[in-house]
Amino acid sequence: MTTSSAPTPRPALPMHPYADRYSVHATMPEQGVPREQILRELQEMSALEDRKGDSGRVSGSIYSGDHDHYSFLVKAFEHYAHANVLQRDMYPSATKMESEIIAMTADMLHGDDDTGGLVTSGGTESLVTAMLTYREWGHNKKGITHPQVIMPVTAHPAHSKAFHYFGIDAVIAPVTAEQVVDLDFVRDHIGPNTVALVGTAGTYPHGLIDPIAQLGQLALEHGIGLHVDGCLGGFVLPWARDLGYDHTSFDLAVPGVTSISADTHKYGYALKGSSVLLFRPKALRREQYRVIDGWPGGMYASPSMGGSRSGGLIAATWASMLNMGKTGYRSIAADIFRTAGEIKEAVRAHPELTLIGDSLFNVAFRSDVVDIFHVNDGLADRGWRMNGLQLPPALHFCVTRPNTQEGVTEAFAHDLAEAVAYAKDPPSPMPKSGAMYGAGGSERPALDQILSAVADRLDAMNEVGRQQ
Numbered sequence: 001m002t003t004s005s006a007p008t009p010r011p012a013l014p015m016h017p018y019a020d021r022y023s024v025h026a027t028m029p030e031q032g033v034p035r036e037q038i039l040r041e042l043q044e045m046s047a048l049e050d051r052k053g054d055s056g057r058v059s060g061s062i063y064s065g066d067h068d069h070y071s072f073l074v075k076a077f078e079h080y081a082h083a084n085v086l087q088r089d090m091y092p093s094a095t096k097m098e099s100e101i102i103a104m105t106a107d108m109l110h111g112d113d114d115t116g117g118l119v120t121s122g123g124t125e126s127l128v129t130a131m132l133t134y135r136e137w138g139h140n141k142k143g144i145t146h147p148q149v150i151m152p153v154t155a156h157p158a159h160s161k162a163f164h165y166f167g168i169d170a171v172i173a174p175v176t177a178e179q180v181v182d183l184d185f186v187r188d189h190i191g192p193n194t195v196a197l198v199g200t201a202g203t204y205p206h207g208l209i210d211p212i213a214q215l216g217q218l219a220l221e222h223g224i225g226l227h228v229d230g231c232l233g234g235f236v237l238p239w240a241r242d243l244g245y246d247h248t249s250f251d252l253a254v255p256g257v258t259s260i261s262a263d264t265h266k267y268g269y270a271l272k273g274s275s276v277l278l279f280r281p282k283a284l285r286r287e288q289y290r291v292i293d294g295w296p297g298g299m300y301a302s303p304s305m306g307g308s309r310s311g312g313l314i315a316a317t318w319a320s321m322l323n324m325g326k327t328g329y330r331s332i333a334a335d336i337f338r339t340a341g342e343i344k345e346a347v348r349a350h351p352e353l354t355l356i357g358d359s360l361f362n363v364a365f366r367s368d369v370v371d372i373f374h375v376n377d378g379l380a381d382r383g384w385r386m387n388g389l390q391l392p393p394a395l396h397f398c399v400t401r402p403n404t405q406e407g408v409t410e411a412f413a414h415d416l417a418e419a420v421a422y423a424k425d426p427p428s429p430m431p432k433s434g435a436m437y438g439a440g441g442s443e444r445p446a447l448d449q450i451l452s453a454v455a456d457r458l459d460a461m462n463e464v465g466r467q468q
């Protein structure tokens with residue numbers, strides 16, 4: 001292989017933050033770039049970018065942070081990197097691994113003999129698939145043509161994507177002052193078209209658990225489904241009881257829960273791109289199967305939305321779960337719960353701040369005294385990446401393994417005190433940060449900024465193209 005032309009310095013564009021260091025590839029290179037160069041660039045960029053997460057000052061996002069664990073997962077991935085598990089006969093081992101991932105998750109979440117599941121590409125696919133399942137179930141079993149799902153306002157937006165994709169009417173239930181679903185509202189709104197209820201075990205905003213037992217009762221009374229979104233909490237909350245925390249049940253142990261999602265790529269410490277969706281009864285899983293038999297390419301069937309799927313991700317997920325075992329998960333959960341406790345203490349030390357609920361792992365707080373986003377600005381200036389929330393404006397610190405390192409909570413307590421002082425006398429009335437999911441509360445977004453983000457991306461690409 002020959003080397004491509006030397007990097008040409010270009011003005012940094014928003015979508016090309018490395019334009020001053022590396023070539024910008026707005027077109028495919030005629031001659032392939034040597035592997036060593038590609039790997040060097042990747043190594044340099046990732047090492048630089050990992051520093052932030054590894055520092056322990058980031059809320060959520062990086063769940064394990066153990067680079068030895070990642071190397072092990074990558075080795076597991078390597079054996080199956082090329083394997084397409086759509087071709088079942090080619091890779092029977094993938095069937096073994098997938099069914100064991102489902103079985104291990106069902107064991108952790110108190111499934112029974114009538115529990116079945118799917119391995120999906122992430123939390124969003126698990127939730128979207130669950131919603132599709134209930135729509136199909138309502139249609140096939142009850143003849144419902146205008147399906148309706150009732151979910152709390154705090155439930156993840158992936159549900160809303162599903163409602164939009166699949167023409168499901170959403171009834172958004174308010175939450176109580178405790179930020180969990182208002183059961184009276186749910187009870188009052190169940191009607192003949194309701195196919196399912198949604199509750200969350202470990203809400204994204206506040207890490208709280210909706211009253212799953214009561215939702216289960218309602219689901220049973222009305223003969224409808226109940227999906228529990230355990231995408232975030234599903235692999236960390238199960239260990240709370242073992243560790244001596246007083247904790248209510250939220251999983252398949254609860255009568256009336258008919259499906260639950262739990263993300264292996266979050267607190268399951270697998271590589272990104274995997275999640276588990278469990279159904280009880282098992283037969284519910286069939287509702288979302290699609291068999292297309294009149295296609296010239298042959299009779300087509302796949303167990304979930306994806307077509308071709310990576311054997312590597314299944315192998316890495318299986319390897320992570322098997323290697324962690326219950327002891328491994330429990331031990332990290334203990335560190336996470338302890339760290340979250342210390343962060344709550346740091347927040348409680350400030351009368352200006354109010355904790356929202358009492359999550360074991362995801363500490364949310366707001367303020368009636370200062371603008372909470374000024375507090376966030378003060379923390380961001382000191383290297384912390386919190387998540388900004390809205391309705392009400394608040395911040396959360398979703399504790400993951402990197403945050404459990406020694407010294408992190410002490411540093412947080414120190415910097416929080418400085419950030420609160422900053423917020424009491426801010427340099428400008430308008431904070432720099434705001435509540436933008438996935439942006440770490442780092443920028444105060446305007447709606448038009450969000451809407452134009454996609455267009456900006458295309459413009460940036462075209463601009464680079466024109467400069468070539």
Ligand SMILES: Cc1ncc(COP(=O)(O)O)c(C=O)c1O
Pocket residue numbers: 122123124125127156158200202203204229230231232233263
């Ligand atoms: C409660 C909850 N559900 C679903 C999701 C969506 O997961 P993913 O980003 O893997 O699609 C998240 C993501 O943080 C979450 O917190």
